[in-house]
Amino acid sequence: MQNVVEFKQSKLRPIQWVTGMFVVIFHIMAVWALFTFSWANLAAGLIVWWIAGSWGIGMGYHRLLTHGGYKAPKWLEYFLTICGTLGLQSGSLQWVTTHRIHHAFTETDRDPHTPREGTFWAHMGWILKGTAQDQPEEMIKRYAPDLLKDKFHVISSKYFWVTSIVVGAVLFLIGGWSMVLWGIFLRQVFGWHSTWLVNSATHLWGTRRFDTHDDSRNNGLIAALTFGEGWHNNHHANPRSAKHGLTWYEFDPNWLQIRFLEKIGLIQKVHAYDLKKESQSVQAFRKAA
Numbered sequence: 001m002q003n004v005v006e007f008k009q010s011k012l013r014p015i016q017w018v019t020g021m022f023v024v025i026f027h028i029m030a031v032w033a034l035f036t037f038s039w040a041n042l043a044a045g046l047i048v049w050w051i052a053g054s055w056g057i058g059m060g061y062h063r064l065l066t067h068g069g070y071k072a073p074k075w076l077e078y079f080l081t082i083c084g085t086l087g088l089q090s091g092s093l094q095w096v097t098t099h100r101i102h103h104a105f106t107e108t109d110r111d112p113h114t115p116r117e118g119t120f121w122a123h124m125g126w127i128l129k130g131t132a133q134d135q136p137e138e139m140i141k142r143y144a145p146d147l148l149k150d151k152f153h154v155i156s157s158k159y160f161w162v163t164s165i166v167v168g169a170v171l172f173l174i175g176g177w178s179m180v181l182w183g184i185f186l187r188q189v190f191g192w193h194s195t196w197l198v199n200s201a202t203h204l205w206g207t208r209r210f211d212t213h214d215d216s217r218n219n220g221l222i223a224a225l226t227f228g229e230g231w232h233n234n235h236h237a238n239p240r241s242a243k244h245g246l247t248w249y250e251f252d253p254n255w256l257q258i259r260f261l262e263k264i265g266l267i268q269k270v271h272a273y274d275l276k277k278e279s280q281s282v283q284a285f286r287k288a289a
């Protein structure tokens with residue numbers, strides 16, 4: 001039968017030894033980085049963190065590629081994708097497939113990382129023994145056919161680790177080994193845990209504005225670590241909206257940058273959930289009923 005894919009229970013999959021080895025090595029290097037502090041190294045870490053975490057993962061992989069929250073010219077889509085590969089969270093094909101499955105089956109046994117199977121599992125267990133970097137072809141065909149049609153996404157997904165080596169080499173030329181420790185290793189470990197907290201913490205702790213069918217929460221601390229991705233209950237309620245922070249106090253740097261790109265005419269068809277308008281129309285509907 002066409003279009004039917006078999007879901008294997010993530011926990012039954014074999015341990016991802018190679019991924020696990022890299023995760024351990026990066027953590028060791030990150031601790032080493034702490035002994036080589038300099039303001040230049042810190043600046044390098046922050047800049048790469050911004051490019052990989054905000055432009056790449058948040059604005060690129062998540063809000064553009066997964067949810068189509070706005071329409072960008074191809075060159076910008078590709079640029080954001082390249083930035084995303086720098087986050088070392090696999091290529092766009094695998095990331096988008098995994099995340100669309102998360103939205104389609106949140107908190108069920110098909111969700112790749114629900115905390116209902118354990119907090120550690122939702123945080124990083126699923127990376128070490130789950131589906132994360134290892135989506136089979138038929139899953140990608142089913143959940144990311146739009147990206148699979150595009151050769152750029154196919155090739156950049158295969159070689160997603162190359163950008164880290166190139167950026168690492170540039171940092172080495174600028175500031176030596178200690179700058180690589182900060183800009184690649186420490187920044188990477190910080191970026192990983194911040195993203196993983198969206199899967200673990202924002203499905204456990206925080207407030208719920210919307211009564212969604214999942215456990216998603218709005219968590220300001222995680223939002224601060226992830227450029228606005230922590231307003232996760234808002235996001236699960238309105239996945240297509242490129243705007244996750246819905247009030248003035250829900251600070252959402254990814255949205256501010258998307259709004260800026262729209263203002264200067266670089267992107268179009270921006271989907272933005274408007275809390276005021278929606279609640280007014282709900283009230284009007286109730287009055288009329």
Ligand SMILES: [Zn+2]
Nearest residue numbers: 102216232236
């Ligand atoms: Zn979620």
Ligand SMILES: [Zn+2]
Nearest residue numbers: 099103235239
């Ligand atoms: Zn999402």
